[in-house]
Every structure is written in C-alpha cells, then in structure tokens.
Amino acid sequence: MMERAMEQLNVQLNRLTRSLRRARTVELPEDNETAVYTLMPMVMADQHRSVSELLMNSKFDVNYAFGRVKRSLLHIAANCGSVECLVLLLRKGANPNYQDISGCTPLHLAARNGQKKCMGRLLEYNADVNICNNEGLTAIHWLAVNGRTELLHDLVQHVSNVDVEDAMGQTALHVACQNGHKTTVLCLLDSGADINRPNVSGATPLYFACSHGQRDTAQILLSRGARYLPDKNGVTPLDLCVQGGYGETCEVLIQHHGRLFQTLIQMTQNDDIKENMLRQVLEHVSQQSESHYQKILTSLAEVATTNGHKLLSLSSNYEAQMKSLLRIVRIFCHVFRLGPSSPNNGNDMGYNGNKTPRSQVFKVRQGQGTRRRDPASVRETRVSEHTKHSLQEPLELLWHSLEEWLVLISAELERNRSDPAAGADIASLLLKQPLPEVVMETAGTYAQGEDVISMTANRLSAVIQAFYMCCSCQMPQGMTSPRFIEFVCKHDEVLKCFVTRNPTIIFNHFHFLLECPELMSRFMHIIKAQPFKDRCEWFYEHLLAGQPDSDMVHRPVNENDILLIHRESIFQSSCEVVSKSSNEKLKQGIAVRFHGEEGMGQGVVREWFDILSNEIINPDYALFTQSADGTTFQPNSNSSVNPDHLNYFRFAGQILGLALYHRQLVNIYFTRSFYKHILGIPVNYQDVASIDPEYAKNLQWILDNDISDLGLELTFSVETDVFGAMEEVPLKPGGMSILVTQDNKAEYVQLVTELRMTRAIQPQINAFLHGFHTFIPPSLIQLFDEYELELLLSGMPEIDVADWSRNTEYTSGYDQDEPIIKWFWEVVHSLTQEERVLLLQFVTGSSRVPHGGFAYLMGGSGLQKFTIAAVPYTPNLLPTSSTCINMLKLPEYPSQETLRDRLLVALHCGSYGYTMA
Structure with missing residues (x-):
C-alpha cells in the first residue's frame, strides 16, 4: 500500500513539474x-x-x-x-x-x-x-x-x-x-x-x-x-424545360434542334403539362423576335384548327377534344396579346423581360414599339394590321365550318317550322340534303332517331367559345368584338335553341354573355330560368377567376395587412381602415382584429360583418330609414344632414360587396326597390308600398279606374317634404302645366314612382353602387333577381331547428344518441327565435344561415358543419365556442335544467367578443 501511494505521488509530482515548466x-x-x-x-x-x-x-x-x-x-x-x-x-x-x-x-x-x-x-x-x-x-x-x-x-x-x-x-x-x-x-x-x-x-x-x-x-x-436523348421513361430534356417553365433553356434547345419547335407546339395538347408553364415558355420564345412571335401564333392557330375540326367530328371524344381546343386557344390568345420584343445584344438571346403593350399589337402607330435597353442600338418592332390578321388566318377555316353548321341547322329549323307535317327529325332531314364537306364527314355517325341539335350543340358551343376568345384577344380589354356580336345576332335563334335544350351550355361555354350586356339581354330570360344554385356557382366561378386559392381568411404576412378595428367606434374605424386598404388584398382575404383583443380568425371576421351591418343602419348616421313595416331599410333621402353621407354610402356599398365576395352574411334586410337599384332593375309603383302603403294604394286606384271625368286636376308634379318645407317638383320638363289624363296616367304613375324611389335618393344610390361594384361587377350581379339577392346577402330569415340538427356533427365522445345531446335539442326547440339567433351567433360568429340551410355553413377553410364537442363538467362551467370551426364546446351537464340555465347565461353574456377558444 505504501509503495503504491508513493508511486501515485511521484506521478502527480512529475505532472506538476511538467506543468510548471x-x-x-x-x-x-x-x-x-x-x-x-x-x-x-x-x-x-x-x-x-x-x-x-x-x-x-x-x-x-x-x-x-x-x-x-x-x-x-x-x-x-x-x-x-x-x-x-x-x-x-x-x-x-x-x-x-x-x-x-x-x-x-x-x-x-x-x-x-x-x-x-x-x-x-x-x-x-x-x-x-x-x-x-x-x-x-x-x-x-x-x-x-x-x-x-x-x-x-x-x-x-x-x-x-x-x-x-x-x-x-x-x-x-x-x-x-x-x-x-x-x-x-x-x-x-x-x-x-x-x-x-x-x-x-x-x-x-x-x-x-x-x-x-x-x-x-x-x-x-x-x-x-x-446528344438530345430521353431517359428510360421517355422523358426528354424539352419535356423537363416545359414542365418547369424554363423558357430560356427551351430556346437554347430549339436553336440547336429546330425540329423541337413543332414538338413544343404539339405539347399544348398534352393535359399532363401545366398550362401556365406552357404559357411561360411560349411567352419567352415569342419575345425573342417578330418572326418567333409569328411562327408560334401561326403554328398554334393551325393546331387549334385541326383540334376544332376533330371536335366537330362526332366520332371524336367530346370532352378530350373540347378541353384540348380551349386550352390551345387560351395559350394562343395569351401570346397574341403580348406581341414580340426587340432582341438585345449579347448572348442572352434578347430576353429582357419586356413585353409589348397590348395596344401595340392591336393598334400600331408610327413610332410605337418595344425598344432595347441599350440606347445605342435601338430598333422598333411593330406588328402590322396585315400581320395581325394573317396570324389568325388558319383559324378562319374553323370559323367557316362553324358558320356552315349553324346556317344549316337554322335552315332545317325553319323548314320544320313551316312544314311540321314532314314529321322527320332534323337529323333525318340533314342526311337527305347536300351537306358541306365537314358536315358530310360527321353526318354518317348520327345515332338513329337522335336529332342534330342534341348531337352537336355542345361541340358547336365549345367552338363558339373558342371563336369568342380569339375575337376578344384582338380587342382592348373590356370591349366585345363587333364581329362576334354580329355573329351571335345572326345565329341568335339557333343559339337560343341550344341553351333551351341544354342550359348547361350557358355556364360551360357562353361566358361572353357576362362580358357583353347587349348579348346578355338576348339570353337573360333563359338564364333566369336556371336553378339558383347553378347561377350561384357560375357567379362565384367568374367572380373569383384569377384569384389565388386561399382560405376565406387571409393570413397576413405583417401587421399592416390586418384590419385593426376599434370596437367602440366600429363604423368610423372600419371606414378608415377599409379606405386605406388595397382592394386586391381585400379580395384575396380578410384578417380582422379588434383593438385590445387577441382573437383573430374566421369567427372574428364574421362578427365584424355582423356588427358593422347593424351600424350601417344606425339612425345616428342618417343613412337609411326603416320601411313602413319596420323590418327593411331604404336610403334616407335626407341623409345629407350628415356631411359625409356620400362617403359613408360608398363605404356601405364596399362592405356589402366585400361580404358577398367572401360569402359572408350581413344582418340587414333592404326594401325590394333598393335591391332592384343594386341589380339595375327598374322600380314600379308596387315598390312604393314599402315606404308608403297608402300612397301605393292610391296609385293602384288611378291605374284601375277611368279618371277622365273625376276632376282630379293632377299635373305631372308632386309636392315633397324637404327638411320640413314642402316643395313642388316637376316629374318631367314643364310637368307643372301638364294635366294627368286617362291616356297618360300610366306614365304619371311610373314617373311618381321613380321620383319617390329613385330620383329622391339618386346620389345615395350612386355612391353605394360605386363602393359595391368595387368588388361585384354589374355584369355578374344581374344573374339574380331582388329576392335572390336578399338570400345571397342576408341568408335565410328563419332558423329551421330540424335542419340544424340534421346537419350537426359530434366529436370528443358525443353522438346523437347521448342523453345530453337529446336534452340540447329539446332546449333549442324551446328557445325563442331571438335566442336561437344568439346561439347560432355564439358558435359561428354569424346570426344568419346561408342559402340551402345548415348543410352550407361556412368555416375558416370552406364548408364546416355545426359541431358539438364534449367537455368534462365542473360546477358553474359555461359552454364555450370556436367560431372558426363552428364548434360548440358543451360540458357534460348532469341535467337538462342545468344545461338550459348555463347555455342561456353564455348566450346573453357572450354573444360578442370572441376569443381564440
């Protein structure tokens, strides 16, 4: 032991010595x-x-x-x-x-x-x-x-x-x-x-x-x-470039292998390749020079024409050929609108990101053109009128075939009408006639007993859609081609026959109706006859066209994108933040936060719309007045007592337009006449009843009776109250001296109606529509009547408890057979209509039910049914909710009486001010 201790001591001393040294x-x-x-x-x-x-x-x-x-x-x-x-x-x-x-x-x-x-x-x-x-x-x-x-x-x-x-x-x-x-x-x-x-x-x-x-x-x-070689799966380098949208690399491949240009054009028919990537590639290649631009468009036009003729052949697959034709035409129109760019010097093949403005393609003046960035080597590129038309020349063959079909069908319709005894269906008649070559090619494929309209309506309508797209790309934005308007007017009867037989054609192919009021008026009676649901889908399809997919609530990148609202001054603060916000961002989505509160999400957005809609009709702002029955509202003709009234009307229009855009419901019901003003529908004397029922009866009496010898001594003028003073207002120029007679009484009634319901509040209506049309185009909203517009804006006025219970889901241990769930619905049945509204508002953030009932209840990311989730019970615990997902968190109460008591406390104390619960 002693020796080992000494040895360890020596080791430590040696280490110490080395360390010190x-x-x-x-x-x-x-x-x-x-x-x-x-x-x-x-x-x-x-x-x-x-x-x-x-x-x-x-x-x-x-x-x-x-x-x-x-x-x-x-x-x-x-x-x-x-x-x-x-x-x-x-x-x-x-x-x-x-x-x-x-x-x-x-x-x-x-x-x-x-x-x-x-x-x-x-x-x-x-x-x-x-x-x-x-x-x-x-x-x-x-x-x-x-x-x-x-x-x-x-x-x-x-x-x-x-x-x-x-x-x-x-x-x-x-x-x-x-x-x-x-x-x-x-x-x-x-x-x-x-x-x-x-x-x-x-x-x-x-x-x-x-x-x-x-x-x-x-x-x-x-x-x-x-070498240009595919992989083992046959995927080529060009395939990869197009799939990724790599236009510059595609251009290099085409430079070295010219045959790949036609391969690129043929790719427009491949549904597996994303259309936006093809557009991106062809856009780049077309920008290199005018010759590139012309070659691409001519080739696309030829491919579209070939596909169009295949579509007109009844032996082809309708769905595949229709999608292929419209895809190619969309790409053609996209490239056509751009025009070529001038090339740069150097090895970047001239691509500088510049695009020829659309006006330079459509209307070329001396001095126009896209210039190179290098000022020392400036060259203008222009597309002549001759070139512009020649680019679409291959398509003229397809439009000619379309015209032949429609003329032929029109002729046979007329023959059938003039000679009904002929008895043969149109297909049989067609087969007896000398037909155009393109018609002969397909006529032999008709099924026995099936007429030509049934066989061809969808195919011809798809080609009409393609024709419209090609006509439109030659016009400035927002203008309809005179050539296309003339085409529709010429074939009006046949087209109406198509949509009468098969109304889905309107929604699938006749998009031009939404962009041209003159054409829409011809088909409006057929469109209005279609189911409300189908029109709603068409409305939102076009309303949201071009918007990126997103949740109903925009999740902002920074605080500047959030609408920060002061609850105590919700009208003024909302008006201020909305006026400062970008309309495009508001279309993409809405994020709302109340000042001093943590809550954000779909429930808070719905609460904002709900409270704000009540504020819009607040008498303190003098914007709207109640109708005679006290349940609906009409613009106040004396709203000018508020100096900012027109700005506020514009804001009110923005809020209702924004709510409709994002499928949110508002807690307002307007008079029928005001809905008509929004829709652009003329008012009539019956609309006067909403603000003055007795006066409406008097107008009705005038129309129903002969006033020739009654001595009424009415003139085309009326006395109206302007801030307590009576003023006589002429209904038309010189109206004070024009007597109302049996012959002109209908005009008098209409003019009186327009004065009371329109002229008296025209500035207010105009301001409101200015804000509303910021988000809802007039061409789209005209798809509905005044009753349907009320449904779109305010939902169903009554709550159907049976429908509610049928469309409720359960989670966290609850199911519809649980005693507490049965108690819950018994309690809901016993509630007043107002309490049911509070319950709906407590759970969803909205006091209204959408059109179609509870099955169409919206949540934070789309359709979301009303849901009841189980929560462990503790004494005095109140129900809570997650408004973003329409979920009621219902404690497992020991009795129905306790459940009712706690639920009513929660409803009357917590209907506003949602949190993140």
Missing part, C-alpha cells in the same frame, strides 16, 4: 477518448503549437476515430481548413485515406468545403482522390456540386477516372450541369468527361441541365456536341 495547467489525458475531446477544439482553431506540445510525449493514437460518425482529428482539420494542424497530424502518422462511418475521407471533407491548402497537403501525403464514400461520391463530385473550378483543376490531374459514378450512376459532370456551374462543366469536359454518359435512369448531363433550367450549361453541352 511549460507554464500550462492542461496536460493531455492518457486515454484516447478523453484526449481527443481535449485536442479537438485546438485542432478546429488550428492551434498547432499547443497540439504539438500535447502530442510530443503522448501515446495518443492520431488515427483514433470518435463520435457517432467515427472521424479522426485529421477529418476535423480538413473540414475546418486547419492546415497547420493537418500537416502536424500527417507527420505524426495520421492516415489521409481513413474513411468515417459514411465513407468520407479527409479529402472528401476538404473538397466539400473548398479547403484548397488542405487538399494540396493531403495530396502530398498520398491521399487517394478515387476513393468513393458510401453514396459513391468522390472528391471531384463534391467540387462539382459546389462549383469549385479552381480546386477541380488541381485535382483532376490526380484522378484516374473523371467519370467515376456515384450510387445513382451520376458523374461529376451530371451534378455540375444540374447546379449550373459553367466553368466547372468546361473543366470536366476538357478533362475528358463523357458528355453523353447516362445515369442509372438514362439521364444524361443535358437532361440534368434542362431539369433545373440551367440555360448556360445546356448551351455549353449542346455546343460541345451533346
């Missing part, structure tokens, strides 16, 4: 595991003197592998660029080719991180550049991935095979092309890399360059003789 308190522990963690931070900091001193008399194994990846200190030095420590370790016998658990040597790590000096030293000590890691990667793979060309030049002279493959069969050239490292690609090619070497999937370096849109890399490969 070296002026350090740290010595290298004797075991490798502890020693390596002492040395590692010094190696990382390249403190080579300290490392050298610690290793001087140590038995530490410099090749000791540690950690989960089993790396040595040489790996650490190479990874961190600690050159001096790396050399020291190599001199001490560190193995430059030692591989960690992933198969990486120190050279791999030095190459990956671009540690040039470390790479040089490792090579001096015979590091093997051809060693692959577990993924098959060599040091040159790492250099190629990161584009370290300078280091690659030093390394390739030590490489026996520059085309060594990784586990996926990819060489350094593959990865350099994928990442677009031009100088690295050149270096590898100069070093003998195989330019056409495929990987295990058959993908060549050119394929890799195109898959990531590396235009310059693809240019190098093609100029060096790279």
Whole structure:
C-alpha cells in the first residue's frame, strides 16, 4: 500500500513539474477518448503549437476515430481548413485515406468545403482522390456540386477516372450541369468527361441541365456536341424545360434542334403539362423576335384548327377534344396579346423581360414599339394590321365550318317550322340534303332517331367559345368584338335553341354573355330560368377567376395587412381602415382584429360583418330609414344632414360587396326597390308600398279606374317634404302645366314612382353602387333577381331547428344518441327565435344561415358543419365556442335544467367578443 501511494505521488509530482515548466495547467489525458475531446477544439482553431506540445510525449493514437460518425482529428482539420494542424497530424502518422462511418475521407471533407491548402497537403501525403464514400461520391463530385473550378483543376490531374459514378450512376459532370456551374462543366469536359454518359435512369448531363433550367450549361453541352436523348421513361430534356417553365433553356434547345419547335407546339395538347408553364415558355420564345412571335401564333392557330375540326367530328371524344381546343386557344390568345420584343445584344438571346403593350399589337402607330435597353442600338418592332390578321388566318377555316353548321341547322329549323307535317327529325332531314364537306364527314355517325341539335350543340358551343376568345384577344380589354356580336345576332335563334335544350351550355361555354350586356339581354330570360344554385356557382366561378386559392381568411404576412378595428367606434374605424386598404388584398382575404383583443380568425371576421351591418343602419348616421313595416331599410333621402353621407354610402356599398365576395352574411334586410337599384332593375309603383302603403294604394286606384271625368286636376308634379318645407317638383320638363289624363296616367304613375324611389335618393344610390361594384361587377350581379339577392346577402330569415340538427356533427365522445345531446335539442326547440339567433351567433360568429340551410355553413377553410364537442363538467362551467370551426364546446351537464340555465347565461353574456377558444 505504501509503495503504491508513493508511486501515485511521484506521478502527480512529475505532472506538476511538467506543468510548471511549460507554464500550462492542461496536460493531455492518457486515454484516447478523453484526449481527443481535449485536442479537438485546438485542432478546429488550428492551434498547432499547443497540439504539438500535447502530442510530443503522448501515446495518443492520431488515427483514433470518435463520435457517432467515427472521424479522426485529421477529418476535423480538413473540414475546418486547419492546415497547420493537418500537416502536424500527417507527420505524426495520421492516415489521409481513413474513411468515417459514411465513407468520407479527409479529402472528401476538404473538397466539400473548398479547403484548397488542405487538399494540396493531403495530396502530398498520398491521399487517394478515387476513393468513393458510401453514396459513391468522390472528391471531384463534391467540387462539382459546389462549383469549385479552381480546386477541380488541381485535382483532376490526380484522378484516374473523371467519370467515376456515384450510387445513382451520376458523374461529376451530371451534378455540375444540374447546379449550373459553367466553368466547372468546361473543366470536366476538357478533362475528358463523357458528355453523353447516362445515369442509372438514362439521364444524361443535358437532361440534368434542362431539369433545373440551367440555360448556360445546356448551351455549353449542346455546343460541345451533346446528344438530345430521353431517359428510360421517355422523358426528354424539352419535356423537363416545359414542365418547369424554363423558357430560356427551351430556346437554347430549339436553336440547336429546330425540329423541337413543332414538338413544343404539339405539347399544348398534352393535359399532363401545366398550362401556365406552357404559357411561360411560349411567352419567352415569342419575345425573342417578330418572326418567333409569328411562327408560334401561326403554328398554334393551325393546331387549334385541326383540334376544332376533330371536335366537330362526332366520332371524336367530346370532352378530350373540347378541353384540348380551349386550352390551345387560351395559350394562343395569351401570346397574341403580348406581341414580340426587340432582341438585345449579347448572348442572352434578347430576353429582357419586356413585353409589348397590348395596344401595340392591336393598334400600331408610327413610332410605337418595344425598344432595347441599350440606347445605342435601338430598333422598333411593330406588328402590322396585315400581320395581325394573317396570324389568325388558319383559324378562319374553323370559323367557316362553324358558320356552315349553324346556317344549316337554322335552315332545317325553319323548314320544320313551316312544314311540321314532314314529321322527320332534323337529323333525318340533314342526311337527305347536300351537306358541306365537314358536315358530310360527321353526318354518317348520327345515332338513329337522335336529332342534330342534341348531337352537336355542345361541340358547336365549345367552338363558339373558342371563336369568342380569339375575337376578344384582338380587342382592348373590356370591349366585345363587333364581329362576334354580329355573329351571335345572326345565329341568335339557333343559339337560343341550344341553351333551351341544354342550359348547361350557358355556364360551360357562353361566358361572353357576362362580358357583353347587349348579348346578355338576348339570353337573360333563359338564364333566369336556371336553378339558383347553378347561377350561384357560375357567379362565384367568374367572380373569383384569377384569384389565388386561399382560405376565406387571409393570413397576413405583417401587421399592416390586418384590419385593426376599434370596437367602440366600429363604423368610423372600419371606414378608415377599409379606405386605406388595397382592394386586391381585400379580395384575396380578410384578417380582422379588434383593438385590445387577441382573437383573430374566421369567427372574428364574421362578427365584424355582423356588427358593422347593424351600424350601417344606425339612425345616428342618417343613412337609411326603416320601411313602413319596420323590418327593411331604404336610403334616407335626407341623409345629407350628415356631411359625409356620400362617403359613408360608398363605404356601405364596399362592405356589402366585400361580404358577398367572401360569402359572408350581413344582418340587414333592404326594401325590394333598393335591391332592384343594386341589380339595375327598374322600380314600379308596387315598390312604393314599402315606404308608403297608402300612397301605393292610391296609385293602384288611378291605374284601375277611368279618371277622365273625376276632376282630379293632377299635373305631372308632386309636392315633397324637404327638411320640413314642402316643395313642388316637376316629374318631367314643364310637368307643372301638364294635366294627368286617362291616356297618360300610366306614365304619371311610373314617373311618381321613380321620383319617390329613385330620383329622391339618386346620389345615395350612386355612391353605394360605386363602393359595391368595387368588388361585384354589374355584369355578374344581374344573374339574380331582388329576392335572390336578399338570400345571397342576408341568408335565410328563419332558423329551421330540424335542419340544424340534421346537419350537426359530434366529436370528443358525443353522438346523437347521448342523453345530453337529446336534452340540447329539446332546449333549442324551446328557445325563442331571438335566442336561437344568439346561439347560432355564439358558435359561428354569424346570426344568419346561408342559402340551402345548415348543410352550407361556412368555416375558416370552406364548408364546416355545426359541431358539438364534449367537455368534462365542473360546477358553474359555461359552454364555450370556436367560431372558426363552428364548434360548440358543451360540458357534460348532469341535467337538462342545468344545461338550459348555463347555455342561456353564455348566450346573453357572450354573444360578442370572441376569443381564440
């Protein structure tokens, strides 16, 4: 024992002596595991003197592998660029080719991180550049991935095979092309890399360059003789470029392989390729020059014509050919509107992102054109009227065939009408006539007993839609082509026959009706006869066209996108924030937060609309007055008592338009006449009853009776109250001296009605409509009548408890057979209508039910049914709600009486001010 103690004491004294001599308190522990963690931070900091001193008399194994990846200190030095420590370790016998658990040597790590000096030293000590890691990667793979060309030049002279493959069969050239490292690609090619070497999937370096849109890399490969090869699945480099929308790379491919231009055009018929990507590519290619522009449009027109004639052939697949034709025409119109750009100097093929304004394509004047950015080399590009028409010339063949069909059908309809005894259906008659060639081609395919309209209406209507699109792209935005208007008027009878037989044609193909009031008026009676639901879907389809998909509530990027509302002054603060907000952002979505409250989400948005709609009709603002029955509201003719009344009317229009846009309901019911004003429908004397029932009766009496000898002595003027003073107002010029007679009494009644219901409040109506039309175009809202508009804006006025219970879901342990659920619905049945509204508002944030009932209740991300979730019961616990998901969190009350009591407390105390619960 004594001897062992003395031995330990001597060891400690020796350590103390060495420590004092070296002026350090740290010595290298004797075991490798502890020693390596002492040395590692010094190696990382390249403190080579300290490392050298610690290793001087140590038995530490410099090749000791540690950690989960089993790396040595040489790996650490190479990874961190600690050159001096790396050399020291190599001199001490560190193995430059030692591989960690992933198969990486120190050279791999030095190459990956671009540690040039470390790479040089490792090579001096015979590091093997051809060693692959577990993924098959060599040091040159790492250099190629990161584009370290300078280091690659030093390394390739030590490489026996520059085309060594990784586990996926990819060489350094593959990865350099994928990442677009031009100088690295050149270096590898100069070093003998195989330019056409495929990987295990058959993908060549050119394929890799195109898959990531590396235009310059693809240019190098093609100029060096790279072959245009598909992979093993038949996917070509051009396919990859189009799928990614890489227009510049497509242009390079077409430059070297001209046959690919027609392949690109044919891709417009491939439904698997996204249309927006095709547009992007063709847009770029067309921008290079006027010749590119013309060639693309002519080719697209030819393909569209071929597809259109296939569509008119009854032997073709209607759905496939219809989608293909409309897709090609949409792309054609998109490119047509752009016009070509002038090319730049240099190697960027002239693409500078500029687009010829649409007006330069449609109407070219001297001096117009898109100019190059380089002012020293300015060249104007113009599209002549002759060129503009010639670009669509191939399509004229299709329009001619369409015209022949419609004329033929019209003639046979007329023959049937004049000779009903003929008895044959139209198809039979057609088959007996000498038909145009295109008709003869398809006539033999008619099914026995099926008439030509049934067989062709959808096909012809799709071609009509294509015709409209092509006509429209030649016109300034918002204008309908006179040629197309003339076409519809000429074939009005046949088109009406089509939509009468098959009304879905209106919604599928006759979109032009929404953009041209003159044409819409011809078909309005047919459209109004269609189901309300179908018109609603058509309304929202076009209203939201072009808007990105998003939740109903916009999740803003920053605080500036949130509508921050002061609850105590909700009308004024809302008016202020809405006026400052971008209309486009408001269309994309709404985020509302009440000042001083945490709640945000769909429930808060619905609460905002609900409270604000009540404020709009607040008598303090004098904007609206109650109707005679006290349940509906009409603009106040004396609203000018409020100096800001017209601004407020415009704001009220914005709120109702915004609510309709986002399918939110408002807690307002207007008079029928006001709904008519919104829709642009003329009012009539019956509408007067909403504000003055007795006066409406008097007007009715005048119309129903002969007033010739009654001596009424009425003139075309009326007395009206203006702020307490009676003023006589003429109904038309000189009206005060024009007597009302039996002959003109109908005109008198209409003019009186217009004065009371329209002229007296015309400025208010105009201001309201200005705000409303900010979000809802007049062409769309006219799809509905005044009763349907009320349903759209305010929902169903009554709550159907049976419908409510049928469309309720249960979660967290509840189901419809639970006693507490039965108690709940018994309580709801016993509530007053007002209490039911409070309950609905408490759970959903809205006091209204959408058209169609509870099955169409909206949540934060679309349709969301009313839901009841179980919550453990504790005494006095109140129900809570999550308004964003329409969920009532109902505690498991012990009795129906307790449930009723707690529910009513919650409703009367918590209907406003939702939180994030």
